[in-house]
Amino acid sequence: MNEEKDHIETLIAKLITNQISDEDRAEVENWCKQSAANQQLYDQYKKLYEIDKDYFIEPDLGLDINSEWKQFQSKITGAKTVEMVPTSTTNWFKVAAAVLLILASTYVVYNFLFKDELILHQTANAKQEFILPDNSKITLYANSSISYSSEFGEKDRAVNLEGEAFFDVERNETQPFVISTGKVRITVLGTSFNVSSTDSHTEVIVSTGLVSLSSNSSAKELQLSAGDAGMLSTNGELIQYKNEDPNFNSWKTGLIQFESTSLKKAIEDLNKVYNSSISISDQVTATCEVTATFDNQPLDSVLKVLTSTLDLTIEQNGQDIEITKAGC
Incomplete structure (x- = not known):
């Protein structure tokens, strides 16, 4: 090293x-x-x-x-x-x-x-919760990181995010909480919300309170409230819409809800929650739908329920899992 x-x-x-x-x-x-x-x-x-x-x-x-x-x-x-x-x-x-x-x-x-030393929190293949000096709680998704100055809370509350995290920010009327990630800035006083950021995509989904979302390249700003979502498109445009995904923070809570959800979308959600590698064979019909609720159950139990409900055939090779047949 x-x-x-x-x-x-x-x-x-x-x-x-x-x-x-x-x-x-x-x-x-x-x-x-x-x-x-x-x-x-x-x-x-x-x-x-x-x-x-x-x-x-x-x-x-x-x-x-x-x-x-x-x-x-x-x-x-x-x-x-x-x-x-x-x-x-x-x-x-x-x-x-x-x-x-x-x-x-x-x-x-x-x-x-440089007395304002950089403090860095990183995750590997599992989520982890951190409490900041102002008592704000941050849950980092797998393979994500957050960094901030050792003087955090003295002059400002600014952090840098890479990856995905759920924020439960302690309210402070005089000192906004600012997150820089990718090409956007997120500013709040006190609220809870999820931020997902990649090289080509940044999305914010608000659970409670108000969130301000702005782009580094324009003066436009979105005001998001509970149930709202905002994203920066690939062409640099800020877009606001209503969140319709009940599982947007299931990776944090462990509660997964499917209501006539396509098997493809259900598997995408499961892969995110369990950080797994489940794929679907091209031979499996796209009309398969899932209606079920799972609350912090192990992946094996979830797959057993799906196998029984949809008459699935599953093949596993190490960490790779493939659904090869379905009765739906």
Whole structure:
């Protein structure tokens, strides 16, 4: 893990100081896209360099590099040096000094210069609930993440979301709760709602209270109340509509309700709730419908009920489950 961290920090240093190849540049860009935490760390390194870049002027050949280097090192406690091969003898000091500054230890960067440390919560293959400093509750869906400053609640209540989460926000009239995800911003005072965000899709469904949904690229804003839903379309348009999906937050509650629901839609819901891999063979008729209610029952029990009700034939290979026949 440390080797990986050192590697990416070296590439970041090369990128910020313009000493990088196209291949390494692409690696850093892909790393930044992996999470909000990665992007914020890169931004902070870049900001740190921008703050002090005027110090790193190109020296003339008569400069006492060793003396200047020691003087610079004395400014930061806990700094870490990363070896780099200089591209020329005249710019070695500028590159090396910049790298030393940029790659100061995490403690120095975050606590000495950036006291608002990033706090990150991530989930793997299961949902998880977190309580924020203001007592707001957030349930993160599988493979999702949320990040916020350690100063959350002092000046603002701002979080970044990747993936899906259900929010139960503690009301605060003087300090709105702001969620940034994808290309939209969601602003509330105190309410409960579900947010689902992917690269091409962002949807908000409100359970209680009022939610403001806005796009980063326009001045338009939607006001959503309980039962409303809003989304940002692929062409950047904000759309408001009534939520007609009773299972929009079943992944959180465990309560699943089907009322003359197509088998295809039912399986989509089950896959989301149980994070499973159930598929339907092309041979199964599209007219199959499901009417049933399941309340936090294990997937095996749910499948047994469906098998009995719809006369299903199910084949399982490891984690993959396929419905190959149906009597409906």
